[in-house]
Structure formats: structure tokens, C-alpha cells
Amino acid sequence: MENSLRIENITKHYGALTAVDHLTLSVPSGIVFGLLGPNGAGKTTTLEIVEGLRHPDGGHVWWGDLDVFRNPDEARSRFGVQLQTSAFFELLTVKETLELFRSFYRRALPVSDLIARLDLGEKQNARVGGLSGGQRQRLALAVALINDPEVVFLDEPSAGLDPQARRNLWEVILGLKAEGRTVVLTTHYMDEAECLSDRLAIVDHGQVLDEGTPKELIQRHMPAAVVEVSRSVGVDATVSLPGVQRMEERDEVTMLISEHLEDTLVGLVNWAQQQHRTITGLTTRNATLEDVFLELTGRSLRE
Amino acid sequence: MNAVVTLTRSLMRQTLRNRQGLFWTLFFPVVLMVVFSFLGNSQSRVNLAVVAPSGRATAVVKAFKQSPLFHVTEMNRSSALQEVQRGHLDAALIVPSAHGHPTTTLTLRYNDANTLSAQQAVGSVEAFVSQADIALSGRPPLFRVAAKALSHSHSSTYLDFLLPGILALMTMQNSLFGIGSGLTRWKEKGVLRRFQATPVKPVQLLSATVINYIVVGLASAAIVVGFATTILHASVLVPLGGTLLVLLLGMAVFLSIGFIVAGLSKSQEATIPIINLISFPMMFLSGVFFPSTSFPRILSDIVQYFPLTYMADALRGLMSGQLTVAAGAFRTDILGLLIWLVVTGTLASRTWRWE
Ligand SMILES: Nc1ncnc2c1ncn2[C@@H]1O[C@H](COP(=O)(O)OP(=O)(O)OP(=O)(O)O)[C@@H](O)[C@H]1O
Ligand SMILES: [Mg+2]
Numbered sequence: 001m002e003n004s005l006r007i008e009n010i011t012k013h014y015g016a017l018t019a020v021d022h023l024t025l026s027v028p029s030g031i032v033f034g035l036l037g038p039n040g041a042g043k044t045t046t047l048e049i050v051e052g053l054r055h056p057d058g059g060h061v062w063w064g065d066l067d068v069f070r071n072p073d074e075a076r077s078r079f080g081v082q083l084q085t086s087a088f089f090e091l092l093t094v095k096e097t098l099e100l101f102r103s104f105y106r107r108a109l110p111v112s113d114l115i116a117r118l119d120l121g122e123k124q125n126a127r128v129g130g131l132s133g134g135q136r137q138r139l140a141l142a143v144a145l146i147n148d149p150e151v152v153f154l155d156e157p158s159a160g161l162d163p164q165a166r167r168n169l170w171e172v173i174l175g176l177k178a179e180g181r182t183v184v185l186t187t188h189y190m191d192e193a194e195c196l197s198d199r200l201a202i203v204d205h206g207q208v209l210d211e212g213t214p215k216e217l218i219q220r221h222m223p224a225a226v227v228e229v230s231r232s233v234g235v236d237a238t239v240s241l242p243g244v245q246r247m248e249e250r251d252e253v254t255m256l257i258s259e260h261l262e263d264t265l266v267g268l269v270n271w272a273q274q275q276h277r278t279i280t281g282l283t284t285r286n287a288t289l290e291d292v293f294l295e296l297t298g299r300s301l302r303e
Numbered sequence: 304m305n306a307v308v309t310l311t312r313s314l315m316r317q318t319l320r321n322r323q324g325l326f327w328t329l330f331f332p333v334v335l336m337v338v339f340s341f342l343g344n345s346q347s348r349v350n351l352a353v354v355a356p357s358g359r360a361t362a363v364v365k366a367f368k369q370s371p372l373f374h375v376t377e378m379n380r381s382s383a384l385q386e387v388q389r390g391h392l393d394a395a396l397i398v399p400s401a402h403g404h405p406t407t408t409l410t411l412r413y414n415d416a417n418t419l420s421a422q423q424a425v426g427s428v429e430a431f432v433s434q435a436d437i438a439l440s441g442r443p444p445l446f447r448v449a450a451k452a453l454s455h456s457h458s459s460t461y462l463d464f465l466l467p468g469i470l471a472l473m474t475m476q477n478s479l480f481g482i483g484s485g486l487t488r489w490k491e492k493g494v495l496r497r498f499q500a501t502p503v504k505p506v507q508l509l510s511a512t513v514i515n516y517i518v519v520g521l522a523s524a525a526i527v528v529g530f531a532t533t534i535l536h537a538s539v540l541v542p543l544g545g546t547l548l549v550l551l552l553g554m555a556v557f558l559s560i561g562f563i564v565a566g567l568s569k570s571q572e573a574t575i576p577i578i579n580l581i582s583f584p585m586m587f588l589s590g591v592f593f594p595s596t597s598f599p600r601i602l603s604d605i606v607q608y609f610p611l612t613y614m615a616d617a618l619r620g621l622m623s624g625q626l627t628v629a630a631g632a633f634r635t636d637i638l639g640l641l642i643w644l645v646v647t648g649t650l651a652s653r654t655w656r657w658e
Binding site for chain 1: 305306309310313314316317320321489492493494496497499500501502503
């Protein structure tokens with residue numbers, strides 16, 4: 001049977017603050033699903049509710065036929081969880097930690113497999129307290145996989161990893177998908193979201209702003225090309241150029257979002273010649289997820 | 304394997320690997336006992352300066368030196384008097400240089416500002432001299448005093464009094480701080496949340512934690528008792544059943560109190576002062592270091608209901624041999640602890656929150 005993870009109308013209040021606001025999502029099984037959102041958007045709260053760690057004020061979560069809130073024990077044995085910050089017993093070794101968590105499940109993977117998969121071999125007999133941030137992160141991922149989970153939730157798995165370790169992490173995540181597992185992850189890296197996720201949801205203020213494949217999202221919100229020039233060139237709102245849908249200023253760059261790249265470029269060159277301006281820093285590119293994100297949330301990702 | 308077993312094993316490993324923690328658990332009780340056992344010893348002997356003309360009266364000096372009652376220093380008259388005046392020595396015994404009389408007068412100079420040590424010195428010297436007199440002259444004594452203690456026959460020192468108190472105090476500190484600050488730290492750092500994401504039930508994690516603290520608590524109690532009796536020569540009884548009962552009940556009460564505190568406070572910074580607030584009054588008022596009977600009536604009326612008082616009294620009764628498990632006073636202490644356990648245990652289960 002084809003499972004899917006269905007999140008229906010979940011809501012969570014902290015006093016006057018609504019951290020998650022009637023959030024509804026559907027994640028088909030066997031894909032990597034990305035949750036994107038600025039800090040405080042409610043990503044962690046959403047994940048922790050879905051994992052059964054926090055009680056929502058309302059809503060339902062289903063994994064196939066399994067009602068997660070009704071059968072939290074069953075859900076916990078089938079879910080793998082990496083929390084945004086998780087601590088383990090500092091004085092145990094990596095191997096002892098994995099063995100401890102392994103003992104909690106009826107079905108589990110061999111500790112040695114996970115140590116190999118996450119490249120923890122050198123550190124397997126080191127105490128957890130002495131691990132570096134990235135090594136801890138890998139241990140947390142190994143612990144998340146110990147029960148051979150059907151769904152894996154990863155809250156910012158690449159935070160604190162060096163570029164090489166991030167690449168390795170991507171391979172691990174794609175490997176999980178290849179094994180037929182469903183992966184739900186959050187990230188603040190656009191390239192990561194774009195490269196890993198089959199589908200994405202952009203979240204802010206506890207609500208889903210939009211959801212779809214990375215391509216769909218770009219098509220929907222940024223159908224056009226982007227022309228960038230240095231701000232010092234002096235292209236501003238008073239200048240009207242052909243094909244330009246919208247203009248945005250970011251740091252030292254003026255962005256022209258264009259429906260018709262050629263028209264805009266010709267218009268820009270003509271305007272510069274008439275005004276005796278020098279064009280510097282000219283680039284053209286396709287719109288990215290980052291542009292979509294900015295468009296939808298009004299905030300940059302790592303703000 | 305059962306999660307309680309694997310969790311307990313992991314926690315024990317943690318405890319044993321935390322060398323610093325282990326050191327401090329045992330350090331204070333041991334240091335306290337060593338310090339107090341020295342104080343106790345020096346008090347039971349009379350520090351005596353003997354002023355004797357050289358070559359004369361060596362038999363007298365020798366007799367004093369051999370007696371276990373005295374710690375003898377030979378010195379000249381003026382420095383002896385000075386030392387006594389300053390309170391460094393209890394008394395100075397002055398042996399005359401010549402004697403024509405049938406009775407030799409030994410002069411004892413003491414400092415009457417120090418009533419207690421002076422009384423002890425005078426009494427001891429008088430008794431010793433009359434005994435030596437009898438022994439030397441060969442006359443049989445007319446009377447003899449046969450002294451018999453009412454309860455157990457060992458003479459009790461301050462260390463014997465202190466040891467049960469220290470055991471009670473250790474139990475309180477380990478349980479309160481262990482659970483109180485340990486759990487808050489776990490909560491703060493996200494250790495608990497991580498376990499919550501597994502099928503492990505809260506009660507399993509709590510059982511493992513409690514088992515760990517009980518094993519650690521009993522082992523450190525055994526080490527402290529062993530140290531006190533073998534190295535410091537404390538003479539106490541350790542009736543196993545009764546002692547274990549009191550220790551376990553006390554642990555249960557203080558672990559519950561620790562739970563309540565950890566359940567109510569969000570951070571380490573909040574936990575530590577609350578625990579101090581609870582433990583400090585008991586540490587000084589519950590008769591750990593001195594009997595609480597010397598307090599004003601109104602205070603001792605309150606103090607008698609403290610859990611640490613019940614513990615210290617019960618342990619002291621058992622270890623001095625004054626109480627048996629069947630004694631009414633012992634049962635009162637146990638009942639007191641049981642009532643505390645019901646109240647704190649209920650509160651702990653009501654106030655505990657994972658989030
Ligand atoms: N235990 C809590 N008590 C009160 N407010 C909370 C609590 N946990 C989260 N919040 C609030 O809920 C909102 C959502 O937080 P959440 O951690 O879900 O955001 P996030 O999207 O994961 O952010 P980040 O990208 O920084 O991890 C924030 O405004 C946060 O301050
Ligand atoms: Mg988060």
C-alpha cells in the first residue's frame with residue numbers, strides 16, 4: 001500500500017503567540033520533502049508535533065493508516081528523529097550510545113552499519129562529550145536511523161557541517177530515499193533544498209505560503225529571468241525599461257526581474273548610452289529558489 | 304534487552320566515569336570525619352607539662368608517660384606555666400626537687416579560665432596518683448568502682464555520634480542534587496526530549512535513574528562506614544536490615560523532593576538555589592553535627608518533623624545500639640519518613656513535565 005504523511009490543520013499556541021497556524025501538508029511516501037522558512041517560522045514546532053513530541057492545540061497527523069496522536073508508541077517505533085538540538089549522555093562512547101538506543105526498538109539496524117554509513121569509525125570509541133559539532137550531528141543522524149525507520153525527520157541536519165561533510169550528508173539522505181524511506185527535512189541552505197527535495201513547502205508565521213516541486217515554485221512566483229547591475233549605475237524606480245516586471249534593491253545590487261530578457265538588456269544598454277552611464281556588475285541568471293523565498297516571505301533565508 | 308536494564312547500565316557507566324563527581328561525593332564526608340576524629344582524640348587525653356628536676360623523680364615522670372590518659376611534655380617551670388596560661392596545655396605538674404616529708408607534694412597548676420579542661424586534668428591526675436600510690440605501697444584498696452555503661456559497652460566518641468548524621472546528610476545531598484540538578488540539566492540540554500522520541504516510557508527512564516542513584520547512594524554509604532570503622536576506629540553497629548530500610552526510605556523521600564524541584568524549574572540557575580534553600584536548614588538543624596535537643600523548644604518542635612531529622616535519629620539510634628528495629632522511637636521515625644514519601648511522591652508525579 002502506498003503510504004503518505006498527512007498533516008491536517010495542526011495548530012500550536014505559546015501564550016499569545018501562534019507558532020503553528022492551521023498547517024496542512026501532504027507528503028507522498030518515498031520522497032524527500034523540504035520545509036523552508038525564516039527563523040521562528042514554526043518549522044521545529046511543526047516537526048515536533050508530527051513526531052509526537054509536542055501536544056498540538058488541534059489537528060491530526062496520519063502516516064498511512066496510522067493515527068500518530070492516537071498511537072504515539074507505534075509512530076515512535078516507525079519514525080526516525082533528528083532534533084534541531086539533541087544531547088546524549090556525554091560520558092558514553094559513540095558506539096555505546098548507538099547500542100543504548102538500539103535496545104529500545106524491536107526492529108533495528110546493526111550498529112556497525114550505521115557507524116560505517118556515517119563515517120564514525122574513527123570515533124566509535126570516543127566519548128560523546130569530546131565530539132566536534134559536526135561529529136555530534138552525524139551521531140544524531142545515526143541515532144535517528146537506528147530503528148530502520150519508515151519516515152526520517154531531520155531538523156537542520158547540515159547545520160555546523162563543513163562543505164565536505166555536507167556533501168556526504170546529501171549522499172546519505174539520497175541513499176535513504178533510494179531505500180524507499182520518506183525524508184522530511186528543514187534547512188536554511190537553498191542549494192541543499194533545491195538539490196535534495198522532491199517537494200518543498202515554504203513556511204512563515206506557522207502557515208504554508210506555498211508548496212510544490214522546486215521547479216513549480218520558481219515557475220509560479222518567478223517566471224522570468226533576473227538581470228543584476230551594480231547599484232551605483234543608478235537604475236531606480238524612475239527608470240522604466242521594457243520587459244521589467246519588478247525592481248528590487250539588495251545590498252549593492254539592483255535586481256531587474258524581467259519577463260523578456262532580450263528587451264530588457266537592449267533597453268538597459270540604450271538607456272545607459274543616452275544618460276552617459278557606465279554599466280558595471282552586469283549579470284543575467286534564471287530565478288532561483290532564493291528569489292522565490294524572498295518574494296514570499298520578504299526575508300532572506302539566513303536572516 | 305529491556306530498556307530499564309540498558310538505561311541503568313548506561314547511567315552507571317556515566318557515574319563511574321565521572322571521576323570528579325565521585326571524588327566530591329566522598330570527599331566531604333571523609334574530610335569531616337577525619338577532622339572531627341582528631342578533635343575528639345585530642346580532647347580525651349590530658350595535655351600535661353611535667354616539670355621535674357633532672358635526674359630526680361624519673362619514676363613519676365615515667366608512670367605519667369606510660370599512661371594512656373596523658374600526653375606528657377617535659378619542660379622547665381616558666382615555659383610550662385606560660386603554655387598553661389595560654390591554653391596550649393591543660394595543666395602543669397610540678398615535681399619538687401627534694402623531699403624530707405613522708406608525703407611528696409606534687410603541685411598541679413591549671414588555668415581556671417578553661418573550666419572543662421582544668422576539671423578533666425585535675426580529676427585525671429588525682430585518680431592516677433592515688434592509683435599509683437596504692438600500687439607502689441602494696442596496700443589493698445578499700446573500695447573499687449565497677450563502672451558499667453547502661454546500653455552498649457563501648458565508650459562513644461564524637462565520631463560515633465557524627466557518622467550516622469553524615470550518612471543521613473550524604474543521602475540527602477546526593478539524592479537532592481543528583482536528581483534535582485541532573486534532571487534539570489537533561490531537560491535543558493534536550494537529553495529528555497531525545498528519549499521522548501523513542502518508544503522508551505518515562506517511567507522506564509525514571510526507574511533507571513532511581514536505581515542508579517540508589518546503587519551509588521548505598522555504595523558511598525558503605526565506603527564511608529568502612530572508612531570510619533577501619534581507619535578512624537569509629538565503633539558503631541550496623542544492623543543491616545534496619546540501616547538499609549532507613550537509607551532507602553530517606554533516598555526515596557529526597558529523590559521525590561528533587562523531582563518536584565526539577566519539575567518546577569526551567570533551568571540549572573533556578574534549581575540550585577531552591578535545593579540549597581531546602582537542604583541548608585536541615586543540614587544544620589536536623590542533628591547531623593550536634594543533637595537538636597539543645598535548641599529552644601519551639602525550634603526543636605518543628606525540627607523533629609524534618610525528613611533529615613527522622614533519618615539521622617533513626618540511624619543514630621540503630622548505630623549506637625540504643626534502638627532496635629522493634630523500638631517505638633524507631634517506628635516513629637520510619638512512619639515519619641513514610642508520610643513524607645507519600646506526600647512528596649504524590650507531588651512529584653503531579654508536577655513532573657517533559658516539555
Ligand atoms: N517552548 C516554547 N515556548 C514558547 N515559545 C516557543 C517555544 N518553542 C518555540 N516557541 C516560539 O515559536 C515560534 C516558532 O519556533 P520554531 O522553533 O518552531 O521555529 P523554527 O522555524 O524552527 O526556527 P529556526 O529556523 O530558528 O529553527 C518562535 O517564535 C519561538 O519563539
Ligand atoms: Mg527550528
